[in-house]
Amino acid sequence: MQPFLLITDLDNTLVGLDSALEELNQYIHDHRQQYGTRLIYSTGRSPTLYRQLAEEKNLLEPDVLIVSVGTEIYYQGKAEPDARWAAQLGEHWDREVIRAVASHFADLVPQPESEQRPYKISYFLAAPAAKEVLPRLEVALSNRGLDVQLIYSGGKDLDILPRLANKGNAMGFVRQDLEIPPEHTIACGDSGNDLSMFVERPERGIIVGNAMPELLEWHYLNPSSNRYLAKGHCAAGILEGLQYFGFLA
Ligand code: GLC
Ligand code: MG
Numbered sequence: 001m002q003p004f005l006l007i008t009d010l011d012n013t014l015v016g017l018d019s020a021l022e023e024l025n026q027y028i029h030d031h032r033q034q035y036g037t038r039l040i041y042s043t044g045r046s047p048t049l050y051r052q053l054a055e056e057k058n059l060l061e062p063d064v065l066i067v068s069v070g071t072e073i074y075y076q077g078k079a080e081p082d083a084r085w086a087a088q089l090g091e092h093w094d095r096e097v098i099r100a101v102a103s104h105f106a107d108l109v110p111q112p113e114s115e116q117r118p119y120k121i122s123y124f125l126a127a128p129a130a131k132e133v134l135p136r137l138e139v140a141l142s143n144r145g146l147d148v149q150l151i152y153s154g155g156k157d158l159d160i161l162p163r164l165a166n167k168g169n170a171m172g173f174v175r176q177d178l179e180i181p182p183e184h185t186i187a188c189g190d191s192g193n194d195l196s197m198f199v200e201r202p203e204r205g206i207i208v209g210n211a212m213p214e215l216l217e218w219h220y221l222n223p224s225s226n227r228y229l230a231k232g233h234c235a236a237g238i239l240e241g242l243q244y245f246g247f248l249a
Helices: 018-035 047-056 083-089 095-102 127-143 167-178 192-197 213-221 234-244
Strands: 005-008 038-042 064-067 072-075 121-124 148-153 157-162 185-189 204-207 227-229
Touching: 005 167, 005 234, 018 038, 018 234, 038 167, 047 064, 064 167, 072 083, 072 167, 095 121, 095 127, 127 148, 127 157, 148 192, 167 185, 167 192, 185 192, 185 234, 192 213, 204 213, 204 234, 213 227, 227 234
Parallel strands: 005 038, 005 185, 038 064, 185 204, 204 227
Antiparallel strands: 064 072, 121 157, 148 157
16 A cells, blocks of 8 residues: 545544544554555644644544644644745735725624634625625735735635635645655545635545535536545545545555
């Protein structure tokens, strides 16, 4: 068996179906010991909310933890985020100006303080308003010379991030750092903030069976043999995808 790199979102992807999570944990635990397989979590949660989840659920310790939608990368045993990655994100990024622009949009409700991070500003935005608000916000931000991206997930969360910072680019950075080829790398997700791990990426992808419409719609319009849409939900879908790609013994 070849080692592989499993990079997975947490909420409603790895976590959500406890019995399947136990089974997947056991498999990854053994594969790591025998073949040096690597495990990375990539979540929208801040470090604070990640720790909460890790206490509630039985999660393996990841080799690398990517939090706050690709904006912070923590290698195992390090308390500080990777400085090489952070150094790439600061250009054309000005928190105060972004917040000032966003404050003119009454539909944007700031998320809790724990979710506001150095390179991530987050709001709640209800789905009915999003269609109209997102394009206007994009124009307003770019008129101020800000090169940012808007990521809308689950019909409720809006993240404003530096252009370069998303889960897909963070995955590419770590994968190259660990010197793992794309064909041995499998990314798993369920919602809008996972899209960047699948769009024009060389790695393989698993979309779990319970994925949100925002991800499914794109998947159906852009079929690829490098990407597997599982029938099973959450960790059961990941196991199914690993089988499909030949990584399940
Ligand atoms: C997580 C984060 C939140 C973010 C959402 C979508 O729920 O806590 O801040 O908006 O993921 O990326
Ligand atoms: Mg998710």
